[in-house]
Amino acid sequence: MDQTRSLKRMANSGVNRRSVLKTTVAAGATALAMPYFYSRTAAQDPLKFWQFYAPGGDVATQSSWFEDMVASWNEQNEVQIELEYIPSSDYIGGSKLSTAFAANEGPDIFIISPGDFLRYYNGDVLQDLTPFMEQEAIDDFYPDVIATRAVDNKIYGLPMEVEPMAFYYGLDAWEDAGLTADDVPQSWEDLLGVAETLTNDERFGLLFETAPGYYQNFTWYPFLWQGGGEIVNEDGKTSGMNSEGGIQALQFWKDSIDRGVSPRQLLGSGGGDPVANMVSGFCAIQNVGIWAISELRENAPDFRYDVFKLPLPPNGTYTTDLGGWAFVANSKGQDPETAAQFCVWALGSMSEDSIQRGVSWCTEAKSDMAPRASVQEKATASGAFDEGAMKKFAEEIFPGGRAEPRVPPEVYKAVSDAIQACQLNAADPAQAAETAATQIEGFLATYDGAPIL
Amino acid sequence: MPRHRGMSRKHREWLAAALFLLPDVIGLIVFLGIPMVLSLSLGFFEVDGFGTYAFVGFDNYQKMFNDPLFLKSLRVTLIYVVVLVPALYCTGLALALLLKQDLPFIGLLRGMFFLPHVISLVVIGLLWKFMLIDRVGIVNKFLSRIGIDPQSWLGNPDYALGTLLVITVWFLMGYYMVLFLAGLQEIPTEYYDAARIDGARPWQTFRDITLPLLKPTSFFVLLVSTVAAVAGAQGFDLVYIMTKGGPANATSVLIFYIYQQAFQFGHYGYAAAMASFMVLMLLILTGILFVVTKGGRFDFD
Numbered sequence: 154m155d156q157t158r159s160l161k162r163m164a165n166s167g168v169n170r171r172s173v174l175k176t177t178v179a180a181g182a183t184a185l186a187m188p189y190f191y192s193r194t195a196a197q198d199p200l201k202f203w204q205f206y207a208p209g210g211d212v213a214t215q216s217s218w219f220e221d222m223v224a225s226w227n228e229q230n231e232v233q234i235e236l237e238y239i240p241s242s243d244y245i246g247g248s249k250l251s252t253a254f255a256a257n258e259g260p261d262i263f264i265i266s267p268g269d270f271l272r273y274y275n276g277d278v279l280q281d282l283t284p285f286m287e288q289e290a291i292d293d294f295y296p297d298v299i300a301t302r303a304v305d306n307k308i309y310g311l312p313m314e315v316e317p318m319a320f321y322y323g324l325d326a327w328e329d330a331g332l333t334a335d336d337v338p339q340s341w342e343d344l345l346g347v348a349e350t351l352t353n354d355e356r357f358g359l360l361f362e363t364a365p366g367y368y369q370n371f372t373w374y375p376f377l378w379q380g381g382g383e384i385v386n387e388d389g390k391t392s393g394m395n396s397e398g399g400i401q402a403l404q405f406w407k408d409s410i411d412r413g414v415s416p417r418q419l420l421g422s423g424g425g426d427p428v429a430n431m432v433s434g435f436c437a438i439q440n441v442g443i444w445a446i447s448e449l450r451e452n453a454p455d456f457r458y459d460v461f462k463l464p465l466p467p468n469g470t471y472t473t474d475l476g477g478w479a480f481v482a483n484s485k486g487q488d489p490e491t492a493a494q495f496c497v498w499a500l501g502s503m504s505e506d507s508i509q510r511g512v513s514w515c516t517e518a519k520s521d522m523a524p525r526a527s528v529q530e531k532a533t534a535s536g537a538f539d540e541g542a543m544k545k546f547a548e549e550i551f552p553g554g555r556a557e558p559r560v561p562p563e564v565y566k567a568v569s570d571a572i573q574a575c576q577l578n579a580a581d582p583a584q585a586a587e588t589a590a591t592q593i594e595g596f597l598a599t600y601d602g603a604p605i606l
Numbered sequence: 607m608p609r610h611r612g613m614s615r616k617h618r619e620w621l622a623a624a625l626f627l628l629p630d631v632i633g634l635i636v637f638l639g640i641p642m643v644l645s646l647s648l649g650f651f652e653v654d655g656f657g658t659y660a661f662v663g664f665d666n667y668q669k670m671f672n673d674p675l676f677l678k679s680l681r682v683t684l685i686y687v688v689v690l691v692p693a694l695y696c697t698g699l700a701l702a703l704l705l706k707q708d709l710p711f712i713g714l715l716r717g718m719f720f721l722p723h724v725i726s727l728v729v730i731g732l733l734w735k736f737m738l739i740d741r742v743g744i745v746n747k748f749l750s751r752i753g754i755d756p757q758s759w760l761g762n763p764d765y766a767l768g769t770l771l772v773i774t775v776w777f778l779m780g781y782y783m784v785l786f787l788a789g790l791q792e793i794p795t796e797y798y799d800a801a802r803i804d805g806a807r808p809w810q811t812f813r814d815i816t817l818p819l820l821k822p823t824s825f826f827v828l829l830v831s832t833v834a835a836v837a838g839a840q841g842f843d844l845v846y847i848m849t850k851g852g853p854a855n856a857t858s859v860l861i862f863y864i865y866q867q868a869f870q871f872g873h874y875g876y877a878a879a880m881a882s883f884m885v886l887m888l889l890i891l892t893g894i895l896f897v898v899t900k901g902g903r904f905d906f907d
Contacts, residue, residue: 255653417762562873
């Protein structure tokens with residue numbers, strides 16, 4: 154064939170550079186959109202439920218709680234649910250979930266902490282669960298706990314647990330240092346004093362989280378609140394980071410390092426890991442949440458310990474931070490309504506089944522407070538809070554607690570930088586608090602997402 | 607004049623070459639070219655990670671130079687590169703010179719220095735973290751025996767980046783040693799024989815024979831280690847495992863800050879703008895290397 158002529162013919166028939174370009178762009182766009190169409194059409198696929206517990210998670214009781222729940226749903230319903238285990242290191246702080254959403258391949262059901270709520274809510278991917286809930290069940294949730302998962306009275310996430318922060322201490326270390334039950338600190342100054350007594354060449358007296366991240370902020374907030382400080386004031390436009398409460402909370406953590414009673418680096422997975430740090434003898438007192446009870450029960454059953462509630466600054470008011478994760482449904486998933494129904498069926502209905510599921514999560518699979526009155530009552534009646542650390546959590550530590558705040562990443566980062574600068578880089582707390590407040594207020598001036606609580 | 611039927615020899619060869627190159631070119635375009643162009647254009651959008659794109663022009667680039675954390679991570683990266691590249695060059699070359707000699711068990715020795723490179727970086731990060739822990743870690747225990755006060759090697763902003771650099775050098779030097787060994791073995795032994803007969807001292811031999819004849823290897827090592835230092839997975843993995851960018855952003859290298867902005871804060875557009883800026887920096891650095899070494903060609907070739 155005459156190549157030149159055929160090329161010429163192609164040119165005459167309108168196949169020019171522009172049309173080739175157009176075709177390529179169209180083909181490219183179709184290829185890019187393929188996963189989207191695919192996920193839309195394959196409605197019969199099971200709904201994906203991403204979390205860091207099951208199947209085959211580290212703790213057998215927690216893994217089987219999830220597996221039993223899903224098996225029970227699958228028996229009763231046509232639309233099936235499939236658990237997908239994501240290692241917690243990948244899930245929390247990792248990129249797995251965010252990349253999935255960026256590629257429009259987010260799971261149908263997943264779990265989030267308050268720290269992440271606004272990102273997903275403002276991204277418009279959280280399904281409203283309220284239409285599937287009875288009023289009685291809505292009222293059953295503690296208002297404070299549900300507030301950080303709700304916007305305009307619509308509930309977008311159902312909490313599985315409530316996890317207050319406290320201090321744990323090893324009784325052997327305590328007694329060896331000549332301390333008694335009377336020495337349990339009531340004030341921040343007492344705490345640093347006791348920590349000094351407990352500190353030696355082989356051990357730190359007191360441990361706070363040191364790695365920057367959402368978790369460190371979460372553990373620091375109660376110290377901010379105790380002195381009246383706020384990340385964002387009620388007006389939604391100003392920050393209370395630079396208030397006296399904010400400055401003294403930064404100073405407190407800085408003092409713990411300056412006085413040599415706290416480490417700058419932690420063992421294991423960090424401040425939330427009592428076995429690697431307290432049981433190993435690296436520290437004597439550890440700032441950690443209620444979940445540590447079940448971890449110690451599972452992994453160090455012979456370790457003798459006790460807990461005490463967060464001590465206070467001068468003229469401070471007691472509070473603690475109530476963490477915990479929640480089930481949410483993806484409003485852009487393949488079947489958002491069924492996903493929402495599943496969340497409500499699992500954790501937010503008044504059925505005996507749903508309440509019992511809450512009880513067994515909080516008392517058997519984990520050691521947590523319940524997010525709902527009915528579940529808490531039933532768990533209490535079963536004797537879960539009758540003795541030891543669980544009793545102290547229920548009676549002394551939990552009352553007066555405040556739900557973990559929901560903040561956008563910009564606000565989180567400003568707070569995190571202030572904590573890190575004071576705790577580990579010898580910054581002046583007043584200066585660091587001022588910088589954080591300025592950054593937060595700068596961000597709030599243009600922020601138009603859901604309220605920061 | 608009658609027109610040629612068919613293509614000329616030159617055109618046929620051109621077509622054949624194009625067809626041979628096509629599979630590679632398609633692969634490069636699909637897996638590198640298009641993503642690069644998309645990433646570059648992403649830098650001009652505000653992208654929330656949930657399907658919303660808004661064109662913002664140069665806003666992301668403006669924001670970058672007003673962002674103290676970006677400037678801080680730029681500084682950290684600069685220190686990281688300026689220290690890491692020469693350190694890798696010197697340690698890799700020194701090891702190669704030492705292990706070039708005919709020693710007993712030389713294969714085993716070379717293997718030992720290369721070994722860290724085959725272990726997962728996550729494992730390396732966790733092990734070093736454990737060994738470097740405050741007060742009770744094995745490194746501090748050892749140092750206190752020789753009279754050095756225990757330090758928080760990863761928890762003190764004054765030391766964290768240095769510690770990270772030492773571990774990175776320890777991890778990577780075996781790899782560069784292998785590159786240099788290959789380079790050294792290419793140098794004909796006649797030169798050394800001649801030098802010895804002429805009575806050259808070891809330093810003279812090194813300066814006048816080894817170093818000049820190693821130029822191609824040196825060029826390659828400098829290029830690869832610079833790219834690895836700025837954009838490599840090594841730096842990112844160790845930072846992610848050991849410090850999470852802390853303490854107080856002391857180890858927040860640019861690649862880590864980009865990751866944070868994209869995957870933790872959901873600012874994909876801003877992250878893409880920073881990544882584009884980083885690529886530009888790398889291009890300039892590579893360009894300088896090429897100019898200085900006259901396009902990677904060396905006079906003895």
